[in-house]
Amino acid sequence: MRVAQVIGTAIATVKDARLTGGTLLVVNIVDGKGKVLEPAHVAVDTCGAGVGDTVLIAQGSAARLPAALATAPVDAAVVAIIDQITLS
Amino acid sequence: MRVAQVIGTAIATVKDARLTGGTLLVVNIVDGKGKVLEPAHVAVDTCGAGVGDTVLIAQGSAARLPAALATAPVDAAVVAIIDQITLS
Amino acid sequence: MRVAQVIGTAIATVKDARLTGGTLLVVNIVDGKGKVLEPAHVAVDTCGAGVGDTVLIAQGSAARLPAALATAPVDAAVVAIIDQITLS
Amino acid sequence: MRVAQVIGTAIATVKDARLTGGTLLVVNIVDGKGKVLEPAHVAVDTCGAGVGDTVLIAQGSAARLPAALATAPVDAAVVAIIDQITLS
Amino acid sequence: MRVAQVIGTAIATVKDARLTGGTLLVVNIVDGKGKVLEPAHVAVDTCGAGVGDTVLIAQGSAARLPAALATAPVDAAVVAIIDQITLS
Numbered sequence A, B, C, D, E: 001m002r003v004a005q006v007i008g009t010a011i012a013t014v015k016d017a018r019l020t021g022g023t024l025l026v027v028n029i030v031d032g033k034g035k036v037l038e039p040a041h042v043a044v045d046t047c048g049a050g051v052g053d054t055v056l057i058a059q060g061s062a063a064r065l066p067a068a069l070a071t072a073p074v075d076a077a078v079v080a081i082i083d084q085i086t087l088s
Helices: A060-064 B060-064 C060-064 D058-066 E062-066
Strands: A002-011 A022-032 A036-047 A054-059 A076-081 A084-088 B002-011 B024-030 B036-045 B054-059 B076-082 B084-087 C002-011 C024-030 C036-045 C052-057 C075-082 C084-085 D001-010 D024-030 D036-045 D054-059 D076-081 D086-088 E002-011 E022-029 E036-046 E054-059 E076-081 E084-087
Touching: A002 A036, A002 D036, A002 E022, A022 A054, A036 A054, A036 E084, A054 A060, A060 A076, A060 B060, A060 D058, A084 D024, B002 B036, B024 B054, B036 B054, B036 C002, B054 B060, B054 E002, B060 B076, B060 C060, C002 C036, C024 C052, C036 C052, C036 E002, C052 C060, C052 E076, C060 C075, C060 E062, D001 D036, D024 D054, D036 D054, D054 D058, D086 E054, E022 E054, E036 E054, E054 E062
Parallel strands: A036 A076, B036 B076, C036 C075, D036 D076, E036 E076
Antiparallel strands: A002 A022, A002 A054, A002 B084, A022 A036, A054 A076, A084 D001, B002 B024, B002 B054, B002 C084, B024 B036, B054 B076, C002 C024, C002 C052, C002 E084, C024 C036, C052 C075, D001 D024, D001 D054, D024 D036, D054 D076, D086 E002, E002 E022, E002 E054, E022 E036, E054 E076
């Protein structure tokens, strides 16, 4: 999984019939201190995350393991809101 | 998923028997402001997207979740046409 | 999927029992104008492609959707020979 | 798989109901001599690994093969603690 | 698939119960002439490959198609030992 920072949202009217449910969040993949490693991925929210939150995203088929996304054509989902990262 | 800009189309006569249906769109993966991050991916259209559209693409096995692509040998599909990205 | 240019072939005598069938093509992933983006991927041919052809490759589990490759340990396959790319 | 060095942990209260079990380890992907190749991946622990350990991580659907993670929305797991790497 | 050069081995005592069988080979992904493209991947051997061999590795779920690896938590496997690459 990757640590990511939510920086925005995307809105789409014309879309696949199964792409429903969670908000489409625009996120930057970051390191443990917030430095951007990969900008502008889009992940479906399943946790009530919003702009500014640091989240954990699962990519690939893992993104369809949350119950609400089982048949959705998605390859990235927010699976947790991160409270704290401890680096040593 | 990634935000992408449709920049062209590809045509193939000789192809796998299951590679039918949607247009093969050539897209650049971009950030929320249109800056190119990864050029020249090819995604199958399932939304009626065309050149100039900003789209959402799903990669990997997610690309075969749209009904028309269930058995197609594809690893990227347009699953939405993006109306608006709001960054904050 | 990616656009790729076939640049050679690989030959292997010792190999997994299920890795049979198509030729192992060495390809460079290119953009729509032929500029190399990622060198030296190996894709199994399912279309009769040869050196010099511009092809479409599917990566990941999509590579096992062509009928001949259903149980082969492959993660990239040529699924089309590209006739023409139109960029605008 | 990749060689990785465990550099920290992540804690999340709000998370997918299936994201339970192992600790969320923050790891850097390294080469055989410890040089960082890709910083800040998050892998679920299944081996009792801790900060400072050199581990083997499996990515993608492979991360759900360990028994405890079969239905967890995870795309990276620690599948071994590496004792020794011999380069020649 | 990728062309890779075997440069070493990894040993692990503490590991997932299903991570058995083949040797864990440390490999560099190379181009057709041996230039390193991506260092330090770890692939399970299924072909009797050893240090110095040029091999073909399958990544992702393809790595679990060899019979011995069907339930192993692995995302990369050596599926062939390459005798010869012909570039033109």
